[in-house]
Amino acid sequence: MSKKIQHMRNALRERPELYLFMLLIVLVALGNGFSDAVYGNYYKEVYNVTAQQRAFIEFPRELPGVLCSVIIAALAMLGDYRLSIIAQILALFGLTVMGLSTPPYALMLVFLFINSLGMHLFFPLQDSIGMSLAEPDKLGRRVGQYASIRTACAFVSGIIIFITFRTGVFTFKSNIRPVFLVGSAFFLLAMLVAILLLKVVDKDSVRQPRQRIKLLFKKEYKYYYVLTALSGVQKQLAYVYGSWVVIELLLKGTDVMSMLTIVASFVGILFYRQLGKWLDRFGVKRLMTFSALMFITIYMLYGFVVWAVVEHLIPGDRWKVMLVYLMFILDRMSMQTAIVNSIYLKSIALVPADVTPALSAGVSLDHVMSIIAAQVCGLIWVYAGPQYVFFFAAVFSLGNLYVARKVRIEQPSVASAQTEQN
Secondary structure (H helix, E strand, C coil): CHHHHHHHHHHHHHCHHHHHHHHHHHHHHHHHHCCHHHHHHHHHHHHCCCHHHHHHHHHHHHHHHHHHHHHHHHCHHHHHHHHHHHHHHHHHHHHHHHHHCCCCHHHHHHHHHHHHHHHHHHHHHHHHHHHHHCCHHHHHHHHHHHHHHHHHHHHHHHHHHHHHHHHCCCCCCCCCCHHHHHHHHHHHHHHHHHHHHHHHCCHHHHHCCCCCCCCCCCHHHHHHHHHHHHHHHHHHHHHHHHHHHHHHHCCCCHHHHHHHHHHHHHHHHHHHHHHHHHHHHHCHHHHHHHHHHHHHHHHHHHHHHHHHHHCCCCCCHHHHHHHHHHHHHHHHHHHHHHHHHHHHHHHHCCCHHHHHHHHHHHHHHHHHHHHHHHHHHHHHHHHCCHHHHHHHHHHHCHHHHHHHHHCCCCCHHHHHHHHHHC
């Protein structure tokens, strides 16, 4: 035991910037866990929003995802470390205002946008900083550690939220939202750690400006762009309308939503590990077909379950609730297959330098489609019925199956040879 403690002390002395960054990840993940994870219930319990209003909220919430590449490029001279401090300040300010007051609905959207902008700014920065701090021979290991830390923090915050809302310690019924203030405290600590990290890290790294992010659109990557557009639609179903079924149709509170998220995350981790093995065994093309069939099947089943709930065709509340919970978890699990998209892009890239700007273009396209899909699905929910939102997603997911049939993925040796020639 003493040897392990001594080893940790030596590691802290040798690489303090690495462990400060890990602490930064912990604090940001906990801040998001006490804010973003409970927003759905906040909208319903505080503002009693309709399905159409819930759809509109996705515009200010997702718009930062479209703008962050432009903002980071415009402020590139500041470097990643200073930008990460700005990101925490924005997230802290927006969340603190929502925690200390109940602003009018329109003004709340402004502060939500500010908070979301901070979160979205940090997403690409944490990848860039994390990889720059990782040892060259431990890059994969470090990236895995960062992901594990975020997942562990999601579990911890989810359990705390479940207990505190179930026992009444946290509530949305008071004028002050303690859950948001806890999240704000974590963002405040994250800001302080980011400042400390800026002082500790190598000065040359701090002064080095971030490379400008370019968006790359090439016809050779057209199917990748289609997949990212479809992913933007499917993301809305998994994280907005799937949650809205539980909140609006089943009238469940924050404690239930947090517990569902915990279960879905746990199942997702197990599925994610298996997915990696399947990728190595069956290849990208077969996994793309599997992903497409999974989306279509789950959304069709989800639509029929929601239809049965709306029409009161399921006897007893217990079966109704259990079926919706099952579909919620399966839907979240299906989103894990999105990793196939980036792996597909890497396998078809004409040159390695195309990957990052093409991924950036895909992220922006994903968020644009996510905003559009939120508005369309909101109209469908109100004027046609909640079940048709999921039927719409099932039809839309036929695009995944079309792409899976059309793509041709070359063998690694061939692709490498072509890359060298280019």
